[in-house]
Amino acid sequence: MDFLSPLLAADTLKISVILLTLKVAGIATVVSSVLGILTAWCIARRPFPGRTWVDALCALPLVLPPTVIGYYLILLVGRRGLLGPWLAEFGINLMFSWEGAVVAATVVVFPLIYKSARAALEAVDHNLENAARTLGASEWKVFLRVSLPLAWRGILAGVMLAFARGMGEFGATLMIAGNLPGRTQTLSLAIYSAFQAGDDAQALALVIATSLLCMGVLILADKLASGGLSFGRGA
């Protein structure tokens, strides 16, 4: 069991790296959930011209290489990017900052939430939504009281997947936020750095920490999905 001994040394396992990773993935998941669910709702409601194109655009980060996403983000929010100068006026600089890592992770995980939310919302019985409308509910109330609660399980699966994916984000994060220890170095970047530097003990410690975190996410997802909300439709 020698290989486990480095794990017990507190300074080897950098708690700060884990905390930063959880912070980045957590914020990215929350932001992406709000955006993804609302987008899915708008698109699932009814067909409109160009819907196929909007849908493809929303799913694009799923298939694009993360470096391509990173490059687009630099074009968008980089210092000389489309929005960069405008953001700088508000004192916001996303390049080489943990906030930049959040932006990268948000874009990368967005399709996972959007896809599962759209499928889950479209699977809700339209008669239930129509029943709510005849009872005087606004579209917003139909969404909050009927569609969302009934689609919640499916959406949750996507949210959990997004969080796990967000923790492992590498390519886009590297391009926009860099790999600055203590500032923008998340778990997967730290593992790569440790491995490159020949610090196998630390790499292994981080690899095991990552695996445990991901297991935890999956188990939590299962618990959330099976507990509480269970209702049969009856005959």
Place this chain on the structure above:
Amino acid sequence: MIDVSITHRLPPARGAGGKGFKIDVSFATEDRTLVLFGHSGSGKTLTLQAIAGLMHPREGRIVINGTTLLDTAAGIDMPARDRGIGYVFQDYALFPHLSVRKNVEFGLGAGRRASVAGQSGVGQSGAGNGSGAVADGASGKRRVDELLELFEIDHVAHNLPGNISGGQRQRTALARALATNPRALLLDEPFSALDPLLRVRMRKEFTRLFAHFDIPAIIITHDPDDVDAFADTLVLYEDGRIRHRLNFRELRAEGRPALGLLMTLMN
């Protein structure tokens, strides 16, 4: 007073040939209950959806008790939430994640619907407020309590719809529709999901409840027994058109059962 006139064309179903479906119907009545009878696919449900605002016909005019819900010529098309139409779906469409009580309450919080003329609602049962205005807060709770009691579902009020019997589900659906003081009630094959004995009992109950609430109702069915039990005016649908329109109250007074009549008329 119900005055309905709609024209609409549905495109053919994807994958199926044919030229789609055309509906062109028009009827008006002063009676309390109107029964739409016809084979499935003759446009009955489409008519109810148009009245409730869930389907938007290309041309049409729908007036109920003097309120214009739709008038394509005048550019009026009230959204479903403002129409004040109680709709009891064929499969009841109860919210599976909400208790019986929460289902019945659902419509109470939604906006302030203009009070409906001639409304008496639960007030008639004695304890309630007779004003018919949308109840809120304490009076809303009392109104729901009364409805649950009147429909004999108070003892299952905290159950989810999946855990109650078919008859209770149907009563919940009707109570939920009536809780909002609707201008009119639409029922899509209300008894088709019930076993035969329960069907007979629920018909009796509904007759009592309709008399109690005294609001105009349109009932879809293809069961002649429903016609016998409820029809004041009988409208026979066939292939998107109205084949006959009868004053069934007179026929009932003459002692003519619907079955024989329908057999003659629909062939």
